[in-house]
Amino acid sequence: MCAVDVTPVIATERLILRGPVVTDAPAIAAMAHDVAVAGMTTSMPHPYSESDAEAWIEHARNCDWRRTAMFAIEHRAFGVVGLLGFDHDRGPRAEIGYALGRRFWNRGYATEAVRGALKWVKRDWRKAVVVAGHFADNPASGQVLCKAGFLYTGDIQRRPSRARGRDDVPTRMMVWLA
Numbered sequence: 001m002c003a004v005d006v007t008p009v010i011a012t013e014r015l016i017l018r019g020p021v022v023t024d025a026p027a028i029a030a031m032a033h034d035v036a037v038a039g040m041t042t043s044m045p046h047p048y049s050e051s052d053a054e055a056w057i058e059h060a061r062n063c064d065w066r067r068t069a070m071f072a073i074e075h076r077a078f079g080v081v082g083l084l085g086f087d088h089d090r091g092p093r094a095e096i097g098y099a100l101g102r103r104f105w106n107r108g109y110a111t112e113a114v115r116g117a118l119k120w121v122k123r124d125w126r127k128a129v130v131v132a133g134h135f136a137d138n139p140a141s142g143q144v145l146c147k148a149g150f151l152y153t154g155d156i157q158r159r160p161s162r163a164r165g166r167d168d169v170p171t172r173m174m175v176w177l178a
């Protein structure tokens, strides 16, 4: 039986994490069409169009929630401010990824979203380990992960960045234990 029977909704003080819907595409494209955002991720292209957002939403809506969980991060007042997801694309452990629109940075939203998501991971998704990797030139993401309880493993991987057109960006690996 699937550990997740219905599309989960995670509520935090200021945010709601929920499955994305097709009407989110304009807001997702607006936040992701920024090389400062996409260039810190492995998979977002640059430029990032509304059809890229629609494809991501379609993928999220059809994913197997036992292995992949994708959320739109909705601020209670401002609407969709970012994305957060877990997948198993690179190994046996769930790996977290997230991005916030630039105008919403440095207000604690990513930390709040990651902490809320990890509570869900432990209680409902029933995973005991989550891994993360942030590009070495992205200390803000490292700070988010540290504040949410991740620890550095000491491993540095070389990972692709679609938006940068590179496949060798030094990436600091981290782990969280429930």
Ligand SMILES: CC(C)(COP(=O)(O)OP(=O)(O)OC[C@H]1O[C@@H](n2cnc3c(N)ncnc32)[C@H](O)[C@@H]1OP(=O)(O)O)[C@@H](O)C(=O)NCCC(=O)NCCS
Binding pocket: 036, 037, 038, 040, 041, 097, 098, 099, 100, 101, 104, 105, 106, 107, 108, 109, 110, 111, 112, 133, 134, 135, 138, 139, 140, 141, 143, 144
């Ligand atoms: C990384 C990102 C998600 C952070 O989102 P956010 O909502 O601004 O994060 P928070 O406000 O919760 O926390 C950011 C922390 O980083 C710190 N920070 C910001 N810029 C920093 C820098 N250049 N060096 C070190 N720390 C930095 C902030 O001070 C804050 O820490 P503090 O609360 O201890 O002061 C956001 O910048 C983003 O979406 N970037 C592009 C995509 C991305 O990097 N995704 C993650 C891929 S691993």
